[in-house]
Amino acid sequence: MNIHSILYIPQPKANAPIRLVCFPYAGGGASLFFPWLNLMPEKVEVAIIQLPGRGTRFSESPYESMDDIVECIYRALKELPSKELIFFGHSMGARIAYEITLRIYHRKEQLPVHFIASGSPAPCVRSKKPPCHNLPTEEFIKHLGTLNGTPKEVLSDPQLMELLLPALRADFKIAEGYLNTTRITIPTTITLFSGRLDDINTEELEPWFLLFQYNRDIVWFEGGHFFINENHSELISALKKEIMNCNSLDLI
Template sequence: MRLFCFPFAGGGVSTYISWADSFPDDIELVIIQPPGRGSRLAEDPHDNMTSLIDELMRHADFITQQPYLLFGHSLGSRVAYELCYRLKQNEMPLPQYFIASGSRAPHVSKDKEMIHNLPKNEFIQALEKLNGTPKELLENRELMDLFMSLLRADFKIAETYLAQKCKMPFSILVLHGQDDIDIEEHQLSAWGELSDLGHHLVQLPGDHFFINQSRNEVIHQVSQRVGTALAASYSTL
């Protein structure tokens, strides 16, 4: 079984790479690395959901060739959902389980001010308030110039994409930071409108980036769902 992990806006493989030792040998961790970061730094980032999903769909046969789960944090949750939507349209196998972390439901509009098109200094200040971009990066003018296009592109997707509401044939686990004031209760509960099998909400200590602050608790929640999916998979053999 494979566990695919999708990064938040501006994020990459570094968030998940340390997770590899937390799962049994029969789980393969696959970390999505969109262009514009890490080993793909020289490539232009996607600034719209359609082109990002088009790229992922070129790997659809690999993604769906064996049982799998999807995990995404913040923007990553919505990217993962849109991938499911496209796979469903193409009548391809869907995940055994879906884990949405730190995100409003993708078909619910953002009710906060958009920041992706703010002037540079205001954009940097807005990133600082979100508490997810390393302070060392925010204070380094040269690095910020290097990553500015990536950050703006990711936040443009995060702030402008709105999904088609579609019921999926899998359960959804929703993880939420107890101190995350940017996501309203109705935006979280709306995930339940996207599953025929229901959803379950778990609150964890931390703000929007509780994925780092409560790393062990997040991994524990994911591991439980992986175990459930594995057991179900083995029972059908």
């Protein structure tokens, strides 16, 4: 496990007291969060999870289990200089972030001061969709097109898709098999982000609030599951508001 390449900090800020750790959705890479870098408050350093099989780790084999992903990210976080942590995860990224938060909690270490779960049903909610990771290539690519998370020019490039498919299938296999019914209340704060047109309903979101001691709200955005890409400015405004509202942090 390469713990040094899994966590990418494009613009290190040694004096920033806060580290915003961003976890992408299945198949997503660090570049998803590059537009955020110059939009965050000066006191916030952005760290981005870069899983193998994409971006600068394109040639590496993807992880095949949630445990491998979580252990590698956990160890990488421990090696960084200490800062207050805020976790933001979208879709599968939210579940990875939750598993890391659980690991931190069980090992009695410093928890993130805020957790933002975006575009994700609660960990205890079993997926209602049939698995797609093992579909034949043509059907799998067609399915990816219906999700609107992969650019059409990428989906229509057979050579590029041949290179991307192993990481995409591995991510979807992990996401589709994920379920955690643990009922531990983590003593930190959570906010939920969700798209109004996403097929994740309120009943699937609300169990998140049982897993954290301090709950804010569900922040709704126009768009579907990938509102994170569709409503960039609104999302950034909401994210900055959540950061500013962290009671233990003085960002003003």
